[in-house]
Amino acid sequence: MTAEKINLLGLSRGKLKALFAELGEKPFRAEQVMKWIHQRGVLDFDAMTDISMALRERLKECSEISPPKIVEGFTSEDGSHKWIIMVASGSKVEMVFIPESDRGTLCVSSQAGCTLDCSFCATGKQGFNSNLSAAEIIGQLWWANHYLGGFKNNMERPVSNVVMMGMGEPLLNFENVMDAVDLMMDDCAFGLSKRKVTISTSGVVPAIDKMKDFTDASLAVSLHAPNDELRSQIVPINKKYPIAELMRAVKGYMESLPDRRVPVIEYTLIKGVNDHRQHARDLAALLESLPCKINLIPFNPFSLSDYERPSNTSVSNFRRILQEAGYTVTVRTTRADDIGAACGQLVGDVVDQTLRSVRHKKNKKSKIGKVFDRADNLAVTADRI
Numbered sequence: 001m002t003a004e005k006i007n008l009l010g011l012s013r014g015k016l017k018a019l020f021a022e023l024g025e026k027p028f029r030a031e032q033v034m035k036w037i038h039q040r041g042v043l044d045f046d047a048m049t050d051i052s053m054a055l056r057e058r059l060k061e062c063s064e065i066s067p068p069k070i071v072e073g074f075t076s077e078d079g080s081h082k083w084i085i086m087v088a089s090g091s092k093v094e095m096v097f098i099p100e101s102d103r104g105t106l107c108v109s110s111q112a113g114c115t116l117d118c119s120f121c122a123t124g125k126q127g128f129n130s131n132l133s134a135a136e137i138i139g140q141l142w143w144a145n146h147y148l149g150g151f152k153n154n155m156e157r158p159v160s161n162v163v164m165m166g167m168g169e170p171l172l173n174f175e176n177v178m179d180a181v182d183l184m185m186d187d188c189a190f191g192l193s194k195r196k197v198t199i200s201t202s203g204v205v206p207a208i209d210k211m212k213d214f215t216d217a218s219l220a221v222s223l224h225a226p227n228d229e230l231r232s233q234i235v236p237i238n239k240k241y242p243i244a245e246l247m248r249a250v251k252g253y254m255e256s257l258p259d260r261r262v263p264v265i266e267y268t269l270i271k272g273v274n275d276h277r278q279h280a281r282d283l284a285a286l287l288e289s290l291p292c293k294i295n296l297i298p299f300n301p302f303s304l305s306d307y308e309r310p311s312n313t314s315v316s317n318f319r320r321i322l323q324e325a326g327y328t329v330t331v332r333t334t335r336a337d338d339i340g341a342a343c344g345q346l347v348g349d350v351v352d353q354t355l356r357s358v359r360h361k362k363n364k365k366s367k368i369g370k371v372f373d374r375a376d377n378l379a380v381t382a383d384r385i
């Protein structure tokens, strides 16, 4: 039986150096290979002209450089791109590139499906299939550079920012995400600033606690509610790790960073559920002790959900209350609607081993009804904007 080849694409500098040490090679050879793969976009060992023929042959015997397969690509009228990627488990995941005047942001997936089932999320409705390997995660950035011309000589890299806000909860695929993030920021690979690589979590507290030992990337937190009762309905992991524990872990991580950076608090505004003025006031009070920026995301409707998008007035009132309390607030504008690329609510085509999507179709009405009942019980309907 032939041994499975090691995929060099997903190896961090430390792991690649360890492999080269096993082969009896100098560590700087690992750095040369990294630059060929991640800076020049080369997948063929024979094109690595500053590596000896003998080493190239040895590498071919034990390893490969294999990005995941792209099965489809779409370009939006607004210049955004979405690609569908087939991963080893047979599921399809999505990545989205959003160009803006001063940056190019790639939204990357970390899992095929997701176990966490946040109530507003299309990915969560599909159940969980698999973790992506480090090569399948960094491979998304590799492909984006390949398609957008980032590997050409003298071309400015088109992707300046990466957000781990695609399919999946990044911190439930910890080691692979940390290796991929390492490569995103490594000067021998993509060399992105730590301020421009953001890991977004729904609140896996033990993983946030250990992040500081592995990375200094930026952090975004999917909060979506200002109190535990409501958050537990929208983000079920809150039942296990309630808001107070989450705030403690986020503060701990931010304090571990050598520079002054603040987390981004993500808040999806859902009509009639969490978009009342009292929610905004409660959110302002909750975040008083955590320096942060707030990103409001008007809910983007999809077929498995009965949630609705809030009105523009409702969004601007919510924003105003937070701004008056002293917060920097952004509102995510809808991009690439024509190609179904709402970052953070990606759909993909997951092999749903949990049959969760079937359950969601059956229970759709009753479940959504429950959330609205809950909001009514909180006596906030009188305060509707």
Ligand code: SF4
Pocket: 114, 115, 116, 117, 118, 121, 122, 123, 124, 125, 166, 167, 168, 169, 202, 222, 344
């Ligand atoms: S929002 Fe993120 S963590 Fe929640 S279900 Fe969707 S992919 Fe999973």
